[in-house]
Amino acid sequence: MKKITLLPLAALVASSLALADDIKVLKFSEDGTPTTFDPVQAGTTYANTVTTAVYDTLYEYKYLKSPYELKPNLAVDMPQVSEDGLTYTIKLKKGVKFIDDPAFADGKGREVTAADFVYSIKRHFDPKNRSQGSWLWTGKIVGVDDWKANGSDYTKSIEGLQALDAHTVQIKLIKPFPQLTYTLAMGYSGIVPVEAVEKYGRELSVHPVGSGPFKVVSHNSTKTVLEKNTNYRQEIFDVAGSGYDEKVHGFTGIATLDGKTLPIVDRVELNWVKQASARWNSFSKGTEIVNTTLQNEQMNEVLASKHPVTLKPEYAEKFNFRVNPEAGLVYNFFNFDDEYFGYSEDPKIGAANKALRCAIVKSFNWPQRVSRFYLGIGEAYPGFIVPGTDGFDPAMDKASIKQDIAGAKKLLKEHGWNKRSLPVLYFPGVSSTRNKQFFEQFRGNLTKIGYPKNKIKNKSYATFGDFNKDVKMSKTQLIPMGWGLDYPDAENTLQLFYGPNRSPGSNGSNYNNPEFNKLYEQASIMQPSPERTEIYKQMNQMVVDDCVGIGGYSRTRIRMWHKNAIMWPQRDVIGNYLKYVDIKS
């Protein structure tokens, strides 16, 4: 009797276990937390990862292709661009639906249309949405600035942003903007239905309603859970078309995923783990987190060698890894508004200021910085064009990234700088052990060129917001920061030196060189070409020659994942990659 009574329970347990086995779950960790999933505010890498997984964008990057290359996502094809480069016409796939959500009249997701795209971009120009992405299109799309100036009335159309029919979008530009298509692959351009905005208002940030491969089922400050969007359109993984290279990706097993319906996993658990030790412990025990990034703290424990990177046998047995330079860079700019670093009407003072900048650049020890803080992997490069983007020149003269103490001393002496005349220098940064260490290293190098130690001081800020405020208000002498690429085009980093972008804009250095500005304006409307590449190189050389800052270096990360996961970890730029991941049962 007892046996019979227990049978249904046993069956239930068995079926639950079977079900649990059938569900494929990708669990991974990141070192920060997204605060919102509203596309208009998808400014962080963390937010972009989720936003591009739950919202459709017109375009996306090929998963495995290096250098980055776009492909249609919700769009049928790449855009049709008019001869003058000013009109983009884009056809949308038909029959694509938003997820089922109470925001819709019958709770069923309706079809995504061109009007939804237009509405989603308009939202960036409505001040109440606090857009972080509007700068991408400001002054570029015909009529958006006027639409905003006239009160952001959604009933009024914008000349440059039209839905020609239910499935055709037309974008008209004021001047050519070759990077436009890249911006249509960013989380900022995620397509949002008006019904969801009306239902959830500001809480759309935690109730995303999209048409992407996943939907958010829960979110809090430490974890976000996504589940497969069962309404997702039919999309097949074309491994060869994604940029698969047997030599690079062969060991991952990705080739076996060819022809699979996307998304492959049923559930994604994103653990937002700021603490490196907790992240590593959770990853290494193998039951909680499938992939993570190796931190300095674990380097000696895990790595057998750095050049080339290899894992110790006990780790190599369990984990795959990828050595992956970030799509971005770290740098330390000088503020040209500062009287000791900037321009002067007096040519003698101008030359002395330049000598001071160049001497500080020469004092910097990049190998030491990389060795102490960035796993000792990767190398600095001259200038500020990120490797892998158009205009990066590996043959560029490396003098600007080599420590040259004698050269720095000579420069200072020739221009009359001495212990008495050298200014008090404040090295700013958000209060943290690492920033303090950066400061100590910076000061240590400067003392080698004769800079008095007591004239180099640390300026510590309680929060990034406070630090950013001073940078935006041009109150810091130096700007030690990083820049993650918005899109893989050198224009994205060269705009950091364009005069009209000065503070509070992205040009925190307030560098304003008419010759550079002219070249920038010329290149920014050019389609990729050898001619444009040459201009990029000239601009890069110009900022190196003017000693605008210390740079650059792209932090190289070691991404690790368990061997039961078939994946190619991608965090920067490309966004929507979770749909390609598979977990072996």
Add this chain to the structure above:
Amino acid sequence: MYSIPLLFGVTLISFVLMVYFGPDKTYDLLGRNPTIEEINEIRHQLGYDQPFFVRYLEYIKEVLLFDFGYSDSTGEKVTSILAKTIPVSIALQLPGFILGNVLGILLALFAAMHRSTWLDKLIMSSSVVGMSISYLIVIITTQLIFCSSYGLNLFPVYGWEVNSLSDYLYYITVPTISSVFVALGYNTRFYRAVIVEETTRDHVRTAKAFGHSASTILFKHVLRNSLIPIVTRIVFSIPFVIVGGALLLESYFGIPGVGLTAYDAITTGDLPVLKAIIVLTTLMFILVVSLVDILYRVVDPRISLK
């Protein structure tokens, strides 16, 4: 009645600190290439362009309606955030809070009973060791021992998916061990000092002279008469348990409680969340002060509520 001026004073002082010394949220919300107009738009949205007293009156209105609007960071309704995070923090802190106090009292009684013997010295020196080790080190060590593949690997390092009692015990055990380890040192030393002082009183000497057993003396005469400072300490720490949360525990164990929320709000200048947490903490203290008055009366009938 004193609660009204108290609430008024706390909100005013905290608001002055938030407005004049807190982080400027504007620069956290900006895009990467903002214009001065965009900065002004955000400042306007955040109400930063309003005079101080207009903003303060708005705060008072929010307090009266208990509606603090939406978080400037996440866009989520503040009351929803608190409703989700406070129960998690209570669930996280409660076992450690109870165990830390109960064990602290028991160890203190034991130490006081064996005053000046090696047992007393052992307990007291262990307490000092417990107090001296950083909470952070305790958390990392317990994680390594109980949760990681380098140790026993019995419990999760990270997460909070509690749907049953067994889940709860699974996620709570190691954080509780960490918090008890740290709290025990402070509690034991404090309670021992209180109890030892009580054992020197005349009534205890009289009880001994009357031949009462050691346990009767300890529990009936010593502990009972030590309850006022013990109750004060315990009850006054309740607001921290409920609202303050445990930032380090929540951060290292990935537990989405109010401690993390409060920390993020402070460091990013998320005023709507911060204002709500301050008001809630103040209300908790007002409640606790009233509760303490009642408990004093319970443990010592000589005390009048008037």
